Amino acid sequence: MSEFFPFGRRASMRTTFSIGVVFVIVFALVPAVSVLVLSFTDIRSIPYIPVNWIGFDNYVTFFSAAKLGYNIQALLNTLVFALAVTIFQNGIALLIAVALNSKIKGRTFYRAVVFMPTVLGVTVIGLIWSLIFNPSAGPAASIWKLFGANSAFFGDQHLALPLVIFVQIWSGLGLAVVIFLAGIQAIPEDLYEVASIDGASAWQRLRLVTIPLLAPSITANVLLCIVGSLQSYQIAYVLTGPNNPATQLLSLAIFSQTFGGGNASGSSASQGYAAAISMIQFVIVGIISLAVLVYLRKREARM
Amino acid sequence: MPTMTLRSRPAVRRGLALTAVIAAAGLLAGCTSSGASAPTGTGGKPTGTLNFIVSSSDASDAGFRAVNAAFEKKYPKVKVVFDAIPNANWPATSASRLTAGNVDLTLAGPKEIPKYVPASAKGDDARAADAGVYVDLSKESFMKNLTPTVLKATAYNGKQYDVPTGVSYYTGIYYNESIFKKYDLKIPTTWSDFVTLCNTLKSNGVSPIGIGGKDGWPAGLTMISAVQGLYPTTADKDALQKGLYDGSVKLTDTQPAQVLDRVKQIYGFAQQNFAGVSYQSIPSGFANGSFAMTADGTWNEPTLASAVGSKFKFGYFPIPTSDTAADNATLGGKTELSLAVPSNAKNKTAALAYLNFFTQPANYAKFVKLSGFASAEPNVPASAFLNSIAPYTKTFNPAWDYIFVSNPKAGAKAQFPFNYQSISPLGSSSVEQAATQSEKDWSAGLS
Amino acid sequence: MTAIENQRRAVSVRSTGDTGSTRNKRRGRPPVTVGQVISYIFIAIVMVLYLFPLVFLVNTALKSNPEFFSNPVGITRTFDIGNFGVAWQKGNFAAYVLNSVLYTAVAATLSTVVSLVLAFPVSRGYLKHSRLWYGMFVVLLFLPNALMTQFQLLLRLGLYDTQLGYILIMASGLGVGPLIISGYVKSVPKELDEAAALDGVGYWRFLFTFLPSLIKPVLATTFILQAIGVWNDIILATIMLPDPAKSPVTLGLFAFQGTYTSQWGLLSAATIIVATPLVIAYIFLQRYLVGGVGGAVKG
Numbered sequence A: 001m002s003e004f005f006p007f008g009r010r011a012s013m014r015t016t017f018s019i020g021v022v023f024v025i026v027f028a029l030v031p032a033v034s035v036l037v038l039s040f041t042d043i044r045s046i047p048y049i050p051v052n053w054i055g056f057d058n059y060v061t062f063f064s065a066a067k068l069g070y071n072i073q074a075l076l077n078t079l080v081f082a083l084a085v086t087i088f089q090n091g092i093a094l095l096i097a098v099a100l101n102s103k104i105k106g107r108t109f110y111r112a113v114v115f116m117p118t119v120l121g122v123t124v125i126g127l128i129w130s131l132i133f134n135p136s137a138g139p140a141a142s143i144w145k146l147f148g149a150n151s152a153f154f155g156d157q158h159l160a161l162p163l164v165i166f167v168q169i170w171s172g173l174g175l176a177v178v179i180f181l182a183g184i185q186a187i188p189e190d191l192y193e194v195a196s197i198d199g200a201s202a203w204q205r206l207r208l209v210t211i212p213l214l215a216p217s218i219t220a221n222v223l224l225c226i227v228g229s230l231q232s233y234q235i236a237y238v239l240t241g242p243n244n245p246a247t248q249l250l251s252l253a254i255f256s257q258t259f260g261g262g263n264a265s266g267s268s269a270s271q272g273y274a275a276a277i278s279m280i281q282f283v284i285v286g287i288i289s290l291a292v293l294v295y296l297r298k299r300e301a302r303m
Numbered sequence B: 001m002p003t004m005t006l007r008s009r010p011a012v013r014r015g016l017a018l019t020a021v022i023a024a025a026g027l028l029a030g031c032t033s034s035g036a037s038a039p040t041g042t043g044g045k046p047t048g049t050l051n052f053i054v055s056s057s058d059a060s061d062a063g064f065r066a067v068n069a070a071f072e073k074k075y076p077k078v079k080v081v082f083d084a085i086p087n088a089n090w091p092a093t094s095a096s097r098l099t100a101g102n103v104d105l106t107l108a109g110p111k112e113i114p115k116y117v118p119a120s121a122k123g124d125d126a127r128a129a130d131a132g133v134y135v136d137l138s139k140e141s142f143m144k145n146l147t148p149t150v151l152k153a154t155a156y157n158g159k160q161y162d163v164p165t166g167v168s169y170y171t172g173i174y175y176n177e178s179i180f181k182k183y184d185l186k187i188p189t190t191w192s193d194f195v196t197l198c199n200t201l202k203s204n205g206v207s208p209i210g211i212g213g214k215d216g217w218p219a220g221l222t223m224i225s226a227v228q229g230l231y232p233t234t235a236d237k238d239a240l241q242k243g244l245y246d247g248s249v250k251l252t253d254t255q256p257a258q259v260l261d262r263v264k265q266i267y268g269f270a271q272q273n274f275a276g277v278s279y280q281s282i283p284s285g286f287a288n289g290s291f292a293m294t295a296d297g298t299w300n301e302p303t304l305a306s307a308v309g310s311k312f313k314f315g316y317f318p319i320p321t322s323d324t325a326a327d328n329a330t331l332g333g334k335t336e337l338s339l340a341v342p343s344n345a346k347n348k349t350a351a352l353a354y355l356n357f358f359t360q361p362a363n364y365a366k367f368v369k370l371s372g373f374a375s376a377e378p379n380v381p382a383s384a385f386l387n388s389i390a391p392y393t394k395t396f397n398p399a400w401d402y403i404f405v406s407n408p409k410a411g412a413k414a415q416f417p418f419n420y421q422s423i424s425p426l427g428s429s430s431v432e433q434a435a436t437q438s439e440k441d442w443s444a445g446l447s
Numbered sequence C: 001m002t003a004i005e006n007q008r009r010a011v012s013v014r015s016t017g018d019t020g021s022t023r024n025k026r027r028g029r030p031p032v033t034v035g036q037v038i039s040y041i042f043i044a045i046v047m048v049l050y051l052f053p054l055v056f057l058v059n060t061a062l063k064s065n066p067e068f069f070s071n072p073v074g075i076t077r078t079f080d081i082g083n084f085g086v087a088w089q090k091g092n093f094a095a096y097v098l099n100s101v102l103y104t105a106v107a108a109t110l111s112t113v114v115s116l117v118l119a120f121p122v123s124r125g126y127l128k129h130s131r132l133w134y135g136m137f138v139v140l141l142f143l144p145n146a147l148m149t150q151f152q153l154l155l156r157l158g159l160y161d162t163q164l165g166y167i168l169i170m171a172s173g174l175g176v177g178p179l180i181i182s183g184y185v186k187s188v189p190k191e192l193d194e195a196a197a198l199d200g201v202g203y204w205r206f207l208f209t210f211l212p213s214l215i216k217p218v219l220a221t222t223f224i225l226q227a228i229g230v231w232n233d234i235i236l237a238t239i240m241l242p243d244p245a246k247s248p249v250t251l252g253l254f255a256f257q258g259t260y261t262s263q264w265g266l267l268s269a270a271t272i273i274v275a276t277p278l279v280i281a282y283i284f285l286q287r288y289l290v291g292g293v294g295g296a297v298k299g
Helices: A011-038 A057-062 A065-101 A107-120 A122-132 A139-146 A160-185 A189-197 A202-213 A215-231 A234-240 A250-258 A271-302 B009-017 B024-028 B058-074 B087-100 B124-130 B141-145 B148-154 B177-182 B191-203 B217-230 B234-246 B254-268 B279-287 B298-308 B348-359 B361-371 B384-388 B431-444 C002-017 C034-061 C065-070 C082-091 C093-124 C130-141 C147-156 C163-172 C177-185 C190-198 C203-214 C216-232 C235-240 C249-259 C264-297
Strands: B048-055 B078-085 B167-169 B172-176 B207-210 B291-295 B314-318 B332-335 B338-340
Touching: A011 A271, A011 C093, A011 C147, A011 C163, A011 C203, A057 A065, A057 A271, A065 A107, A065 A160, A065 A202, A065 A215, A065 A250, A065 A271, A065 B431, A065 C034, A107 A122, A107 A160, A107 C034, A107 C264, A122 A160, A122 A234, A122 C034, A122 C249, A122 C264, A160 A215, A160 A234, A160 C216, A189 A202, A202 A215, A202 C034, A215 A250, A215 A271, A234 A250, A250 A271, A271 C130, A271 C147, B048 B058, B048 B087, B048 B348, B058 B078, B058 B298, B058 B348, B058 B361, B078 B087, B078 B348, B087 C147, B087 C235, B087 C249, B141 B348, B148 B332, B167 B298, B172 B177, B172 B298, B191 B207, B207 B279, B217 B254, B217 B279, B217 B291, B217 B314, B217 B332, B254 B431, B279 B291, B279 B298, B298 B314, B298 B384, B314 B384, B348 B361, C034 C264, C065 C264, C082 C093, C082 C249, C082 C264, C093 C130, C093 C163, C093 C177, C093 C203, C093 C216, C093 C249, C093 C264, C130 C177, C147 C163, C147 C235, C163 C216, C163 C235, C177 C216, C190 C203, C203 C216, C235 C249, C249 C264
Parallel strands: B048 B078, B207 B291
Antiparallel strands: B167 B332, B172 B291, B172 B314
């Protein structure tokens, strides 16, 4: 039951709350639930083509012998991508935040620089890194050459995904740093002083003071990162195109199936099929995010 | 890189991907619909706004813009709103604008599929044509301006829904004439000649072939070229497709596997790390002499010509993937950007007037000159370059991806269905592995 | 405070014993500690990784096309600033940037307001089934990609190809907004609601004037997160806004890249033109950022 409401009649609260709920339901929930409906049809991107109910056919196709290998590969890529991005992005961001929190000169500048990619946007990031990893004429190729090596970079089946992960981390680090930095600055200075007097090393101060007290920031960052990276495909798309098997992510497959002229996992497949992949992804992302959320909340409570 | 737009990339990609077909039936069987009927589009006086969308590329955009300007001059009451959509956005934008009904002239190419191909493989454009999404242009008098063989190739169930704006060929390779002269090389006509030529270049420290492998599909052109030589006629390609669909031909059989073997060998002659090189950096590499040849379509000739400038002369010949010279004598091609009028267009009168205007030989000549397409109409003067390849293009010979209907039930490795993407270094497989993977994915889709 | 108190005790207990195997064994406070040196080195490496690509971009923008192809990696010799003029002329970027600013400002504001309106009563438990509503906030985080159906919705509402329709769709993706606001609101004592109510402050006045001044940081955070999403969108804009005059800057730049494919100098110049106003705006706004994110994650 609801709590005591101090503001007299609840009508005004109900009004604004209802407006908010209706807004979300109309523009976000209804379209999302409709995706579930579409996943049982063979709807196509071009209008006026007759649409048929085909039951679970799209899901059957997803798990069919012909498609399963590809889809599992895409799923594995997605998990590797999300795991690597989450771990490295948060780990590195934490170190940067700690370093920036010490009294070094120019920290505002450093912070601004790390945040820059977030401001620049995906198109710009794609252009910059394509230039740098141009195998015939980019600076990365020059560096490889110093070691007598060469690489196709985004064209290399083994290197493409790690490079995409690298660029994804490069792009997303700024926000994670800012969230950590805010959390760190909220930690009372005297805690560190006590720790120092007690003889704690920098590492111990990090492990025993900073990290435990940063638990809420860690929860926020990890959750943002997992949800974001499980659903993101833009960086992979701008760097390696929609159909590179090495960087095929589930979300990229959905995008290219829906609207991208996707030829990666079934040529003239319908948008109904894309909707089915969306739903499968929704379930996967939901399970993982909820599990992580519950775990991190529990961990916070223990701190 | 997907942020880049290329001449005909969507068309090629769609060709590789959606591959609805012109069957041999379409080419050989008579098509009776084009003919003398009352013109409907030329009667009324066009006014208002003409919303016109195409997928963008420098050369064809320039061609359309020139025609648009001339059209507006002739019909001052019509304002042409021309949007050249970046290729990567084309599927999304065209579908959404068609749905919204705010486009009068767009691109569509419905293709028939052979009877032995399951109906589920039918392309979106064909389904849309079945549903009456596009206006039937068969009876429009301006269709008579087009070359009959081209019309036959683009007919759908005996009707014409689109006006192809040209023809491109893409089973050939550009070569640098001065490099060829330097090493005393002649245009090869058999596969062994070609291998010898490439080895000569290699032993002289010259990369034989430039391929923009990062974009995927430019490497796919080598696969299409391999099929062109090994299955030279339309009947051969049809038989191959029929065999694949009825299961009598396996992708691991000797001849289909040979396609991948050719691809593998061509990759071996490609420039270092070609798998990471984007298609749009190829023209400058070719112009700098970084490689002696580049496998590309005729649509890219204007770009190559402007990159090369006066540094050297270059030419184009079919990649001789067969051991028999006669099988290597034709270039495979496809019709280019096909204009269609949506049935829900708000300004059909202007759209039909535009098509009428566009197809008039004098106006169309302007377009062909700027776009670099081979003409889809007789009696339109061709560029010197297109004249130079005329011996290979006496008849319109559709390339493999134009004939093959991809099976949506098959797996990703059997998409084209020759698995060129998995061959190392684009993928990480040998010819045998790639053939086995694609056979597995193909046969799984046949049930 | 008790948690911190405990923490402090834990720190002092645990840290007295073990001092080995760590990078920094120094005690006391000399002018420059080893920790600071390590920090400087680490930051220097990070700076190289971030600044080099940007510098390289500027360097490329200063090369003419022939120079780029003959000398792609080296430092520019021609200092060809003509690229900027050409890119500015052909790109129409001023209009695109203005569009983006409009979409970002309005959509992020709207979604912050909606998040607030939803989060406050749920966080306070003023509504029935608060847990259920809270569950909805979590589900909002990872709704399936609904491009196609959102497009159909706008079409049916007559909002297709309108700036309003696009803004509404962008604003409806609330993301973490309701979650972090409701978390933060818990740190505001409930007694304040009651005190305000006793003073005759109505619900709306409290929600829209009193409360925001108390939870500024979390509102700023919500706004920033949302703004980043809107600013970087390219897919929804492609589908919902076919009219190029309404394109956001991402799409404008994308189209520009599509048209001037292999002219790297020109592309780089265009990229810089687009980025510069943002970078300047960011430099002015960034000092609010950390403070804004501040308490948001405390809840």
